[in-house]
Amino acid sequence: MIYFDLFIGFLEVGFFSFGGAYTAIPLIRDVVMAHGWLDDEMLSYMIAISESTPGPIMVNMATYVGSEKGGLLGAAIATFAVVLPAFIIILLLMVVLNHFLQNGYVKAALSGLKPCIIGIILVTGIFMIVRNCGLMPRYNIDVLTTVLTGLIALIYFGSRKVLKKGLNPIALICLSAVVGIAVYSL
Template sequence: MIYLDLFIGFLEVGFFSFGGAYAAIPFIKDVVTAHNWLDEEMLTYMIAISESTPGPIMVNMATYVGSEKGGLIGAAIATAAVVLPAFFIILLIMVAMNKFLKNRYVKAALSGLKPCIMGIILVTGVLMILKNCGLLFNGRADILTIVLTCSIAFIYFGSRLVMKKGMNPIMLICLSAFVGIVVYAF
């Protein structure tokens, strides 16, 4: 019976929680307290833990509550129940999108959006570089940060010229972390 309760309870959370994780917290609270799965204090602790661990809060909460009440099977059932609605909604959207992507007006609109999205990403990156180099808000430049940023950019774009595909983003992140540790640790 607990498995059915977990499934139905977290299926409700998955279906009716709109607006992101923080908007879902009151609904999770209602479902969890209505079934007496957690008391108020434990629920507060679990929300804090779910926010600080990787992954969506709803999935983390469902996994924890399911494992507390039904073991490994309960965790799997609660987690599956909370993600099933989103999974099926995305499937329906993809079916509809495949139909709409063949429409020439939709293609034209999406083609027009690509440069806008690229511009937003570029502006975000430039603002992050300027802020981290000290050029944006306080007006004092951190020369070391500027040199490191230029070096990493040179390595990335140089690798694109040499290897044609460019450096793997994970390799670039690891290289940047290593260089940052070496430079700022000493």
């Protein structure tokens, strides 16, 4: 019975939580309290843990409650139930969007948006580099950060020349983290 309750409870949360994970907290609280799964203190701890662990808060909370009440199977059921509505909605949207993507006007509009999106991302990246390297008038120049930014850019663009493709973004992020830790921990 607990597995069915977990499934229905978190399916309800998944269907009716709009506006992000923080708006789901009251829904999760209602479901958890209605079933008596946790008390207020444990729920507060659960929220704190869910916020501090990687991943969406709503999924973390569902997994935690499911694990507490139904073990590994309960965690899997609660997690599946909370993400199922979003999965179904995305699937339906893809079917509808796929139909619209065949329209010439929609293709033209999306083609026009691509350069805008690239420009926004590029400007944001340049702004972050300029601000973090201290090149803006109100910031002092941080030579080390400037050198590290140049080094990472050199590695990225050098890999494009040597490998004929850029580094995987995850690999670049990991490399940046390792370099940052190595340099700033010394």
